[in-house]
Amino acid sequence: MSIAQGIIVSMERSSWIREMFEQGQRLKEIHGDDQVFDFSLGNPIIEPPPQVHETLIRMLQDDQKGTHRYMPNSGFPQTKAFIAQELQEEFGLSFQASDVVMCVGAGGGLNVLFKALLDPGDEVLALAPYFVEYGFYAQNHGGVLQVAETNEAFQIDLGKIEEAMTAKTKIIVVNSPNNPTGVVYPQQTVDGLGKLLAEKEKEYGHPIFLVSDEPYRHIIFDDLSNCSVFHSHSNSAMITSHSKDLALAGERIGFIAIHPDMEDRIDLQNALTLTTRILGFVNAPALMQRILPHLKGVKVSVSAYQHLRDIFYQALTDFGFETIQPQGAFYLFPKSPIADDVDFVKQAQEENILLVPGSGFGCPGYFRISFCFTEDMIVRSFDRFEKLAKKFGLS
Ligand SMILES: Cc1ncc(COP(=O)(O)O)c(C=O)c1O
Numbered sequence: 001m002s003i004a005q006g007i008i009v010s011m012e013r014s015s016w017i018r019e020m021f022e023q024g025q026r027l028k029e030i031h032g033d034d035q036v037f038d039f040s041l042g043n044p045i046i047e048p049p050p051q052v053h054e055t056l057i058r059m060l061q062d063d064q065k066g067t068h069r070y071m072p073n074s075g076f077p078q079t080k081a082f083i084a085q086e087l088q089e090e091f092g093l094s095f096q097a098s099d100v101v102m103c104v105g106a107g108g109g110l111n112v113l114f115k116a117l118l119d120p121g122d123e124v125l126a127l128a129p130y131f132v133e134y135g136f137y138a139q140n141h142g143g144v145l146q147v148a149e150t151n152e153a154f155q156i157d158l159g160k161i162e163e164a165m166t167a168k169t170k171i172i173v174v175n176s177p178n179n180p181t182g183v184v185y186p187q188q189t190v191d192g193l194g195k196l197l198a199e200k201e202k203e204y205g206h207p208i209f210l211v212s213d214e215p216y217r218h219i220i221f222d223d224l225s226n227c228s229v230f231h232s233h234s235n236s237a238m239i240t241s242h243s244k245d246l247a248l249a250g251e252r253i254g255f256i257a258i259h260p261d262m263e264d265r266i267d268l269q270n271a272l273t274l275t276t277r278i279l280g281f282v283n284a285p286a287l288m289q290r291i292l293p294h295l296k297g298v299k300v301s302v303s304a305y306q307h308l309r310d311i312f313y314q315a316l317t318d319f320g321f322e323t324i325q326p327q328g329a330f331y332l333f334p335k336s337p338i339a340d341d342v343d344f345v346k347q348a349q350e351e352n353i354l355l356v357p358g359s360g361f362g363c364p365g366y367f368r369i370s371f372c373f374t375e376d377m378i379v380r381s382f383d384r385f386e387k388l389a390k391k392f393g394l395s
Helices: 006-015 017-032 051-062 077-091 105-117 133-139 159-166 187-202 265-278 286-294 301-320 341-349 375-391
Strands: 100-103 123-128 144-149 169-174 209-213 236-241 254-258 367-370
Touching: 006 100, 017 236, 017 265, 051 286, 077 100, 077 123, 077 236, 077 254, 077 286, 100 105, 100 265, 105 169, 105 209, 105 236, 105 254, 105 265, 105 301, 123 133, 123 159, 133 169, 169 187, 187 286, 254 265, 286 367, 301 375, 341 375
Parallel strands: 123 144, 123 169, 169 209, 209 236
Antiparallel strands: 100 254, 236 254
């Protein structure tokens, strides 16, 4: 086999994801799409807000020359300046256009940042449950993923983080609102984390970067506000995208923002510009960069997601499932009624319900439901969840 050994191992480790996907496809072929309740993917089925297409059409009709050419690797200066201005208003910090690097979705941004920061053997600390790609992204750049557990409410546990840190810890990734739990971290806890990192930086004698992965930052419920790493630690960066808040997942547009008070800010700006280039991204998609300054304040309907959260949460708890109420994003993360979450997910497939086991997020004993689908599909699935609950003695 000519495939690289590391990739063979990764493919084997993630083969169950492929199997689940294939099983889902088989079920859809047998029973028809509308009889299979596929809650496994975080791929919003809603369309982007109308302003997105209107802006695109206007822009193409303007026939501006050079729209599709290469640009500076970090992105169009006008787009970066627009984002820096927005960040200044939001965080009250003096972001400059140069603190912003446009990226190919949050996934691309994480890779660009990891490539810029990681030396071989450096550790990236994630908080379980976590987005499974973090492990692959760290590995892509010679890093090693370490994991610290969160508490019973999936909130940051500073003691566990401290235990998991070593002199090789270079990056801590936090993700709020969180995939898969939907929790939002309170600012106070992130401030505590910032304090811990400042102490550890002194102890280890090197910077430790607090990286906030925030593709769901605008999908937040009950008038809550998201925490910000910018208020807690100067060696910090936020990575976000418009995959979810503008429903543009396939267009691959996002940005990295570096803390304006970071000591090595200019070095990092230059490093990110280079890594964007040498990872082969070259730059983030041009058309998408061009439309962003015209979409100030535009986002998908958060109240629609909140409504779906409410009805799904209510139904599951009525049926006896134990789950915390998500504060943002579009996932529920209930406790599996049996210890073996993979087995539970397989049994749910027998009811034509497709879920993801918590093991896929480093958190066995739970399962993830994605609710970025229609209300009709969600409501039609309830009798199946009820049947499952009965089967496992929950109600
Ligand atoms: C926590 C988290 N980070 C990053 C990403 C990647 O987002 P993007 O589509 O912007 O690359 C996702 C996508 O689902 C996610 O859930």
